[in-house]
Amino acid sequence: MKESSNLAVEPRSRIGRLQGQDAYEQLLDExxxxxxxxxxxxTETEIASxxxxxxxxxxxxxxxxxxxxLVAHxxxxxATVRTLDYAEVMELYEMRTVLEGTAARLAARAATDVELAELEAINEEMREARGDAQRLFALNQDFHRALILAARNRFLVRSANSVHSALMILGRSxxxxxxxxxxxxxxxxxxxRAIRAGQGAAAEETMRAHMESAQQTRLRLLRTSGSPVPAPEGDSE
Structure with a gap:
């Protein structure tokens, strides 16, 4: 009888974990x-309903x-979705620029032909997916994740994952x-191209320029979307 009871509890526990994961993924996507x-x-009751x-x-x-x-009390x-001020947005992108620039430099030394082929395939899919914002977002995530993994540095992976999670607060891609x-x-x-050529310094510089372009676009989006993140005084770009 006791064994039967344990067997009955385990599926319920597993279902609870799956529901928790589903709820997390749903709220993250929202x-x-x-x-x-x-x-x-x-609000727990509203979300549960x-x-x-x-x-x-x-x-x-x-x-x-x-x-x-992503959430603060x-x-x-x-519980509310966190609001980032201008300084925090800038710090977030500065950190991302450092991490992904470093990842590109390390990948120039460590990336395999298979990993480079994957990066090229993902980027080509992005080229073909223009106009599909949701697909582009997913592919872009795949590209940057694959690049960071190609750097072969577990501490860098953890730091980059933390920054990418925080970027979710900013909403639209x-x-x-x-x-x-x-x-x-x-x-x-x-x-x-720089990674494939084994040019670490060039790969880092190119990735940093890529991140800075994304940052400028993000700031323009925030200023034109009614976001609570203000532009700094004197910034007219």
């Missing part, structure tokens, strides 16, 4: 799409988002801007 904007309240699950996996999902730095408001999507493909190709 933050990324901008459906849940900075400052939006995350909307996703047709219990409050327990929703609570777990909110805790995970808080651990990721505000007095009298409870810069690749929704048509000219940015086109430029990103060209910039990716330049990074790949």
């Amino acid at each position: 933050i990324r799409r901008g459906d849940l904007k900075p400052g939006a309240r995350l 909307r996703l047709s699950i219990s409050r327990t996996p929703v609570r777990e999902a909110i805790r995970r988002l808080e651990a990721d730095g 505000e007095p009298r408001s409870g 810069t690749l929704e801007v048509p000219e940015r999507a086109s430029a990103a493909v060209t910039e990716h190709a330049a990074v790949i």
